[in-house]
Amino acid sequence: MEDISKFIGITHGYGGADFDKCDCFGLVQLFYKEHGWPQKFDDGQPYPEEYEYAQPKFWRRLYEYMLRNFTQVGYDELSFGDVVVFEINRCIHLGIYLEYGKLLAMEVPTVDGETTSTIYHRNMWTKCFKYGFRRKA
Numbered sequence: 001m002e003d004i005s006k007f008i009g010i011t012h013g014y015g016g017a018d019f020d021k022c023d024c025f026g027l028v029q030l031f032y033k034e035h036g037w038p039q040k041f042d043d044g045q046p047y048p049e050e051y052e053y054a055q056p057k058f059w060r061r062l063y064e065y066m067l068r069n070f071t072q073v074g075y076d077e078l079s080f081g082d083v084v085v086f087e088i089n090r091c092i093h094l095g096i097y098l099e100y101g102k103l104l105a106m107e108v109p110t111v112d113g114e115t116t117s118t119i120y121h122r123n124m125w126t127k128c129f130k131y132g133f134r135r136k137a
Contacts, residue, residue, distance in 0.1 A: 002080075004104060007031060010117040012110045014050045023053070024094040024106045025062075027117055028083055031096045031104065032135070035081065039069065039135055059092045063131070070133035078132050086128040095125070097132070 006019070007030070013021025017029045025041070032039050043065045048058045066072070066083065073082060082097040088108050095105030101122030107115035 004098060004119075007034075007104055007117055008119065011113060012106050012115045012117075013112055014053070015047060021113075022106065022117065023110070027104070027106060028094050028096060031081075037081070037135055041065070054091060066131070066133045070135055073132040073134050075126065075129050075132060077134075079134070081135065083133040084125070084129065085131040085133075086125050087130050088128050092130070095120070101126070 007027070010019055010027065010030075011021045012023060014023050015026065016022045017026030017033075019030070022030055029041050032041070043061065045061070048055075052058050063085075066085075070083065078084070078097045080097065080099045084095045084097050084103055084105075086093055086095065086103075086105075091109070093105060093108055093110075095103040098104055098119065103120045103125045104117065105120055105125070107118050109115070
């Protein structure tokens with residue numbers, strides 16, 4: 001597994017997508033950008049307001065985007081760089097699968113400026129797994 005230490009400890013900040021602050025969506029974007037993967041995660045609509053982020057409408061929009069631009073994969077098919085959608089306490093979160101059951105994600109529950117990105121091990125996130133998506137070649 002490659003060294004992903006530079007992605008650990010990024011402060012949570014809504015709407016962020018850089019090493020200073022990220023939300024879970026921004027962390028996925030940053031990871032893809034840093035790996036030279038051209039996916040922009042842009043469906044042409046404005047980024048949701050913070051209060052909209054937790055609403056089903058935003059997550060339906062994201063799910064539809066992922067279905068159009070990625071290949072959906074099951075838990076047993078995950079490989080390095082796949083986007084993982086998981087749900088904890090009825091809140092949807094995104095992470096990046098790193099291999100060997102490890103997932104890069106923001107700490108849950110997220111609190112702006114107080115939580116950071118971390119690595120979760122299989123026993124924490126697999127019971128919450130909803131979807132996996134792989135970038136198209």
